[in-house]
Amino acid sequence: MAHLYRGEIHRMKLWRERLDRTSNWAVTLIAAILTYAFSGASRPHPVILVGVVMVTVFLVIEARRYRGYDMWRSRVRMLQRNVFAYSLDPSQGIEDPDWRPRLSKDYREPRTKISYEEAIAHRLRRVYLPLFTVLLAAWLFRTVVTPGTQPWPASASIGMMSGMLVTGVVATFYLVLVAITFRPRVWQATGELRRSDVGAWDDIE
Template identity: 40%
Template sequence: MERGAGLDDQAADRVDLSDRRWEDRREFITAMAHLYRGEISRANTWRTRLDATTNWAVVTVAGVFTVAFSSAQHPHFVLLLALLLVLTFLNIEARRYRYYLLWSYRVHLLETDFFAPLLVSPSRPASDWADHLAESLLHPSFPMAYWDAIGRRFRRNYVWLVTLLVLSWSAKLFLHPVPTRDWETVLARAAVGPVEGMVVIAAVGLVCGGLVGVSIASLLLPAWGRGLPEVVRRIQKRAGPLMPGPKPRERLATIITSHGQEMARRIMEELQRGVTALTGTGMYTGEVRDVLLCAVTDVQVPYLEEIARQTDPGSFVVVSPAEEVRGKGFRPFEPPS
């Protein structure tokens, strides 16, 4: 009998980790510290990979210069091959930069919204920082578009390498094997096999112009986007994978219940979300019910459903995707254009 009671006590002491609410503050801070160390390690790893890619590009350019100008008989398209390699490295670095920003976003979120408030008495972290962090962990998305990463890395590092290659290629055409100022001779030298020189020069100019355009766009469009009309912004949202920013995952919950006061209180206290109460009448039963409206994040939906189940098992919950939610606890209102 005593043994059975002991087993019951042990079973009662077991904690279901899936239902844990981190009532122990020390355990929660310890878990966040370990998460912070892990995200710092990831960010440092990808930062090292960024530097390695840049080093590859620099070494490639330096080696090609040595080969191209060591003899007048060496062909000019060696420099064009080096340009293709540098563009390949730029593509790799842009991809790595997006991963680096993903980990850096989490590190910055922990530093500014969790650790920094701990240093201020009383400790008051932002109400929605955990939602943003959980959203990034459950549904990772790059905080920057691919074309924007290309533009930024080109401005920071690769503009100098590409400029040196293009200038060296032009000098090779005009100087080797003998100096010339005749444009026809330069066009003849620029030819690569059956491809005419004018086509090669136009292709190089198009590539360089495209890089400059993407670089300028990545610099100016974020500022312009804040002043664009709403219609243009909506078109940009549907413009495909080149547009920056993760997709919003806000939800609008509609709860029909006969325990509106208690359920609204729990939602406001446990989820830190505002609730709007309406009065409705069931057309089948004729009973008066409370209709609660609440905007929540995708991460909070399971907790909202659990609150509804515990408070009123007979409640009716409808969760709909929201196109956009702005206000306290979500994205701020943008100034009018």
């Protein structure tokens, strides 16, 4: 069981690193796009929206990786709760009496434990919503605060698309992001730490 646990920890660590790698790509891309967009007054504002599209692609990729990461983390948490926690303090009993059949079934038929939408919500809360906010602030600054030769909303136009239409599309996209991030839901991710879970250790008598 100890070797099994060590193997699951190693696999979970590898998937954790894959998540971090995608986030690093997104941050690097944003830095490059903002550097280009603000390097001169004549730079077109749509390049920032291209950054929004690319970061969305990274978000979708990372959500898929997060679902895989949660598979291995759920096994680690099952072993921690029902093997090691019980070994350290048997007086608390076993949290899940059916953990052995459940773990055995998961090894026979591995399946993802969370939906794509929940995975996207997790990554938005942890990483991507602040990144999207930075891009939105940069786009608003280029089109509203420093619009150039045309005032807003004309400054937000792209080709044949009017500035109001572009602004409406951007606003709708960000409203969808906020709805996915903060929609009330029952979280299925196993062992996920949230702000409400953070606190001091209880005194043990």
